[in-house]
Amino acid sequence: MIHNLVGIHETVDYRTDTQICLYYNDEYENYPPHWHTSFEVIMPVVNTYHVACGDCHYNLREGDILIICPCMIHELFAPPTGERIIFQPGLSQITIKELSLITSIISPCLLITPEDYPQIYPEIQKLLLEIKEEYFSFAVYAEASIFSKFLEILVYIGRSRQTFNHPNTDLSYSRQKEYVEKFLFVTEYINSHFSEDLHLEEIAALAGFSKYHFARLFKQYTDTSFYKYLNQKRIEHAKTLLLDPQLTVIEVATQSGFSSLSAFLRMFKQLNKCTPTEFRNMYDENKTSRAAEQKTPVLKLND
Template sequence: MIHHLSGIHETADYRTDTQICLYYNDENENYPPHWHTPFEVIMPVKNIYTVDVGKKHYVLREGDILVICPGIVHELFAPETGKRIIFQPGLSQVQIRELELLISLIRPAVLITPEKYPTFHQTAHQLMLEIKEEYFRCEPYYETAIYSHFLRILVDIGRLHGALKHPSADASNSRQKDYLDKFLYITNYINEHFAEDLSLEQIADLAGFSKYHFTRLFKQYTDTSFYKYLNQKRIDYAKTLLLDPNLPVLDVALQCGFSSLSAFLRMFKQLNMCTPTEFRNMYDS
């Protein structure tokens, strides 16, 4: 199934002139640790399917749905028999300002089961089946239909996981919308300026909140801390720079916004379970 693998980096085998790829996979084959730029959505149709994402081990039953974020290293283990949908939608050409916020909420992956999300699971399960049918029928506007179904899944995930699920008791809908708009602006600002010397105090002031109030709200709206979000953006960028074997690791660290090599090495290993050099060697192997 993995047609283009260089080390641990997979280049998705998109259908011509699209950014979508889907396999109705029945292969009794395991797939080694790898990562890619599109999302990956896995739904077993017959028998189980096992997936390792970082340090987490998932055993997917028939109908369970696992959504893996872009850039996350994962490994797949197949049973002797079975079938599963493996869907890889790329969104690099889709301009959605909430997308980075959604990714931060579900990173590295989210498992959708009937026990945890009974109503949403029914919807997501049906949408995945419709995505498969649209992909193989290949009728006019099938690409638009597939993206609309996948975006519906992302929207529901965001609403279930985001701050709007747990609004403050005294907060009006208007205030919630104002806060969400503000944190969309803040996360987009970080996405554009992460390589600069950003501080919690500076970004809190940009948002118009005290440091302590901003810290609480940032966690509420992104499900992570400010510095974890910032460092994740820096490390994601570092992984792309490390694909150039001629670029020294120190230069990678500085271009990503780290003030020292030691801080970069520590954070890279914490988030990827390997050093930058080990990551580069895996890519080149």
């Protein structure tokens, strides 16, 4: 299933002239630790499936849905028999400001089951099955239809988490909308300035809150802390820089917004379970191995 893996970086094999890839996979094959810039959605249809992402291991039952965020290292383990949908949509060319908020809610991944998400699970499962049918239909405007359905899945998740984080809120609708707009602006600002020396107090003032009130609201609206969100953005950028052998680890740390090498090393290992050098070596070793395989002469039986 993984066709373009260099080290642990996968270049998703999108359908020609699109940013979508879907497999109805029945292979008895495990896939080593890897990451890519697309989302990944996995749903076993027949039998179970095991996924490791970060510190978490997920034993997916038939119908369970796991959504993995872009740039997250994960590993896949298949049973001897089984079938599953593996969908990889790339949203890099779609500019929607709410995506950052929803991605932070899902990050690093989100398991959606009938028990944990009874109100939205049926709709999300239905949309995923429709995506599969649309993908293999080769119909006109299939890509647009598929993206619209995936974005609808993200909206269901975002709105359900918003309700979960504010179950008994006394805020008026207008005030809630105002807060959402503010935190959309904040996350967009962080996404554009993460390599700079950003501090909680500075961003809180930019949003018009005290730092304590801001920290609490940021957690409510993004499902993560301010500094964790900031560091995740920095580490995502660092991964892409590490693929360039001309850059030293110190240069990668600096260009990603870290003020010290030790802070960068600590955060990188915390989020990826390996050091930046180990991450780079995995990329280089596999690249060298693939090059050697391509140079190996093929012996014909009649030679």
